[in-house]
Amino acid sequence: MSSRNLVRSPVSCSAAINGCFTSNTCRSRNYSQHSHTTNLQSLQVDWKLLPRKLRKSTQRNTSFFTQRKLVPHCSSDLSTSCREEVPNYLAVNVLQDQSNTTQVAARKVLVILNPNSGFRSSRDVFYKKVQSKLRLSGFMMEVVETAYAGHAKVLASTVDLNKCPDGIVCVGGDGIVNEVLNGLLGRDDFEVAIRLPIGIIPAGSDNSLVWTVLGIRDPVSAAIALAKGGFTPIDVFAVKWIQAGVTHFGLTASYYGFVADVLQLSENFRLQLGPFRYVAAGLLKFLSLPQYRFEVEYLPLSPGRNPELKPQTEKSHEQLSDDGKVRRGIQVDGRIEDSWITRRGEFLGIFVCNHFCKPARGLLSPVIAPKAQHDDGSLDLILVHGSGRLKLFCFFVAYQLCWHLLLPYVEYVKVKQVKIRPVGNTHNGCGVDGELLRGEGKTEWQCSLLPAQGRLLGRHPNALE
Numbered sequence: 001m002s003s004r005n006l007v008r009s010p011v012s013c014s015a016a017i018n019g020c021f022t023s024n025t026c027r028s029r030n031y032s033q034h035s036h037t038t039n040l041q042s043l044q045v046d047w048k049l050l051p052r053k054l055r056k057s058t059q060r061n062t063s064f065f066t067q068r069k070l071v072p073h074c075s076s077d078l079s080t081s082c083r084e085e086v087p088n089y090l091a092v093n094v095l096q097d098q099s100n101t102t103q104v105a106a107r108k109v110l111v112i113l114n115p116n117s118g119f120r121s122s123r124d125v126f127y128k129k130v131q132s133k134l135r136l137s138g139f140m141m142e143v144v145e146t147a148y149a150g151h152a153k154v155l156a157s158t159v160d161l162n163k164c165p166d167g168i169v170c171v172g173g174d175g176i177v178n179e180v181l182n183g184l185l186g187r188d189d190f191e192v193a194i195r196l197p198i199g200i201i202p203a204g205s206d207n208s209l210v211w212t213v214l215g216i217r218d219p220v221s222a223a224i225a226l227a228k229g230g231f232t233p234i235d236v237f238a239v240k241w242i243q244a245g246v247t248h249f250g251l252t253a254s255y256y257g258f259v260a261d262v263l264q265l266s267e268n269f270r271l272q273l274g275p276f277r278y279v280a281a282g283l284l285k286f287l288s289l290p291q292y293r294f295e296v297e298y299l300p301l302s303p304g305r306n307p308e309l310k311p312q313t314e315k316s317h318e319q320l321s322d323d324g325k326v327r328r329g330i331q332v333d334g335r336i337e338d339s340w341i342t343r344r345g346e347f348l349g350i351f352v353c354n355h356f357c358k359p360a361r362g363l364l365s366p367v368i369a370p371k372a373q374h375d376d377g378s379l380d381l382i383l384v385h386g387s388g389r390l391k392l393f394c395f396f397v398a399y400q401l402c403w404h405l406l407l408p409y410v411e412y413v414k415v416k417q418v419k420i421r422p423v424g425n426t427h428n429g430c431g432v433d434g435e436l437l438r439g440e441g442k443t444e445w446q447c448s449l450l451p452a453q454g455r456l457l458g459r460h461p462n463a464l465e
């Protein structure tokens, strides 16, 4: 996009104007003296001199950028465009507006872009819709495109944190965010690294995390949320494969049974079908539905409210990592409760959710765990008991209408920890934030929570400043 185009767009225009008049090249001595004595409000009458359209967009967008107290540097070609296109009477107002702003350091971030996400449109999304907006709002970005699955994790685990002190921005789906999270938590300095905020520009098949937690599902709104600044703390959960001693971290949900099976099958159709692969795999799996048998043990958040409490079956409170890396400094709720509850039998699905999980695509907006909050210090466990296509179909329909919790074979409980053991030939994989963890042989998964360990860049639009 040329600089001329940028200046014509309402958002870029006022930002460019702001930047222009704070840069030394554009600063005028006469005006700057005046700007110290008068503020924007006192010159309302001058706004009326502007053409109506320009007045509206300039008022709206100038206030957005000055509210942030951000005065981005104005690149030389943009400055030229500013000078050429901005009428003098507008310049007076912008200078006065600038009296309320302070110059802040640029925010340095690493941008990790997955060109394979979703409809493979993340390059277009980032370079055409987002990059210029982030630049104008003061971001200094190093952009790296992933070259293979797992690349984002490698980048996050090896990047020099001093080069991106303001965060890592992921352009893609939930999977790439999950890789970055796991990269950060796999580092030797993970205690520092996990404080690095993660930004999300949604461009994947489904961006449930940013949609549920920040209420954003389009890339431009995501860029504006990043520009406005701030963080949102978020719980992180750990899924440990006990036998292998491997721990994987997540921000959204882990799931077992039908959905994990569908996730595994869907990978076969990724290239051909993109985001529609889940529908195709779901239909195929529905038609050849196997039985899923599990043994589930969970530690409820409020033992008093659960009538079927049993004596503790296990005394030890598993820590997160065998190598001791993750154990230090991260607090899994230390209290050991005497009240594990065990469930055995057939389950169509088991969901362990960190937030209420609203899918970003689809006509309806069903949520799987309506009581889950991303920072409530608990996990929400949903057990869909039973087997058979009829039950599964009813669950799916009820879920679309958000009635699934009313079904007699659905159990919902807030928990601290869950242990899940597939029994017999049951599919023993586990889905975490859209990534499949494959089990082998005898597998036991354990989910625990690391309350408010993570930070997302940006705030919910309704959040108080």
Ligand SMILES: Nc1ncnc2c1ncn2[C@@H]1O[C@H](COP(=O)(O)OP(=O)(O)OP(=O)(O)O)[C@@H](O)[C@H]1O
Pocket: 114, 115, 116, 117, 118, 119, 146, 147, 148, 149, 150, 151, 171, 172, 173, 174, 175, 176, 177, 179, 203, 204, 205, 206, 207, 208, 433, 434, 435
């Ligand atoms: N260059 C690449 N080539 C192939 N696979 C990649 C590449 N970069 C990343 N991946 C893999 O693509 C997977 C999915 O990425 P991502 O989450 O960004 O998109 P998505 O699957 O379309 O969205 P969602 O996860 O929200 O459904 C990740 O598991 C990641 O490992």
